[in-house]
Amino acid sequence: MHTLSVIGPGSIDVIDAVADRLDGRVAVIEWSSDSENTAVEDTRYLVHADGTWSGQGEKTTLDRLLDQLSTTHEYALLSGTTRARVPTIVIGDKTAIESGTVIETVPDADSVDSSAVAESIKEYEPYITLATLIEQVKATPGAERSGAIATFTGRVRAKDSDDDSPTESLTFEKYDGVAEARMEKIESELAAREGVFSVTMHHRVGRIEDGEDIVFVVVLAGHRTEAFRTVEDGINRLKDEVPIFKKEVTTDEEFWVHDRSS
Numbered sequence: 695m696h697t698l699s700v701i702g703p704g705s706i707d708v709i710d711a712v713a714d715r716l717d718g719r720v721a722v723i724e725w726s727s728d729s730e731n732t733a734v735e736d737t738r739y740l741v742h743a744d745g746t747w748s749g750q751g752e753k754t755t756l757d758r759l760l761d762q763l764s765t766t767h768e769y770a771l772l773s774g775t776t777r778a779r780v781p782t783i784v785i786g787d788k789t790a791i792e793s794g795t796v797i798e799t800v801p802d803a804d805s806v807d808s809s810a811v812a813e814s815i816k817e818y819e820p821y822i823t824l825a826t827l828i829e830q831v832k833a834t835p836g837a838e839r840s841g842a843i844a845t846f847t848g849r850v851r852a853k854d855s856d857d858d859s860p861t862e863s864l865t866f867e868k869y870d871g872v873a874e875a876r877m878e879k880i881e882s883e884l885a886a887r888e889g890v891f892s893v894t895m896h897h898r899v900g901r902i903e904d905g906e907d908i909v910f911v912v913v914l915a916g917h918r919t920e921a922f923r924t925v926e927d928g929i930n931r932l933k934d935e936v937p938i939f940k941k942e943v944t945t946d947e948e949f950w951v952h953d954r955s956s
Contacts, residue, residue, distance in 0.1 A: 695764040697821045698811070699772040699794055702785025704803025706773040711808035716815070718768030723759070725774030764826045769815070781818040783811070795900065822896045824910050831914040836891035840914045844921035846929050848909040850902055859944040864908065866899045869937035873897075876936045884913070884928055889920040895928060897938055 700708045706724055713720045756777060763770050772778050782794040785803055797818070800806055824847055831843065852860045868874075877895055884893040892914040902908055911928040915921035940951045 695767055695770055695821045696815050697770045697780035698815055699775060699778045699780050699782040701774060701776055701782060701791065705785060708803050708806045708808060709771045709773045712812050713771055715809055715812035716769050719766065720769040720771060721763045721767045723770060723772045760821055761823045761825055764821055764823050765829045780821060819899060827894050827896060827910055827912040831892040831894055831912050834892040834914065837914060840891050840916055842915050842918045842921040844913045844925040846911040846925045847907055849907050850904050852904045859946040861904055861942060861944050863901050863903050863943045865901045865941040867939045868899050873936050873938055877932065880928065880931045880935065884924050887924060889916040890924050891915060893924060893928060895932055
């Protein structure tokens with residue numbers, strides 16, 4: 695699922711204009727402006743599909759709402775929230791965001807080219823969850839013969855031992871083009887194994903906070919033995935063969951991990 699957040703005066707008008715230019719299912723999440731309590735239970739969202747559906751968001755977290763939408767929608771557009779860890783357009787120069795990556799800052803809503811934004815939204819890292827990948831492998835050929843789905847989730851841990859300085863975040867950068875090609879090669883080779891029907895992997899890039907997920911490996915197989923073995927081989931090969939570089943930020947310092955190990 696591809697995501698975009700717009701914050702500042704006129705953000706919902708920009709979001710609606712972008713949504714009208716996208717093909718596929720689009721969820722528009724509007725942060726409530728009529729309450730001082732900016733909790734997610736006050737979030738309204740519209741789903742533009744073959745018609746228009748609108749409703750009040752249930753009490754949940756923003757991340758859980760995005761997780762839910764990621765299995766059913768191609769796009770999620772957010773208006774008015776500074777908390778979303780997604781690509782963000784800022785309208786005006788006085789709005790501070792708590793999460794996300796600012797991709798553009800404009801003086802007013804009229805300065806946003808909604809057509810250009812709609813065309814470029816797929817250039818940014820998609821919002822992918824473990825649930826998204828599980829649904830993806832379930833829809834692959836051979837799924838009716840599968841009896842097992844095994845998964846691996848790697849996450850940011852605060853400490854490896856009691857004496858460690860707590861890790862606040864990790865930042866990942868990938869060798870563009872090469873990283874994707876090598877990951878696809880690993881997926882293809884593992885999926886060619888006897889009894890394995892589908893393998894998919896995803897590694898996030900950018901800044902990832904303590905406790906957040908980093909990488910997923912999902913295997914659809916005929917039996918658990920093949921599934922577990924392939925998951926383990928998949929994450930091991932990803933770490934050994936895919937050029938992804940990691941910077942660690944602790945309470946005491948920050949450093950690129952490959953510099954420490956070289």
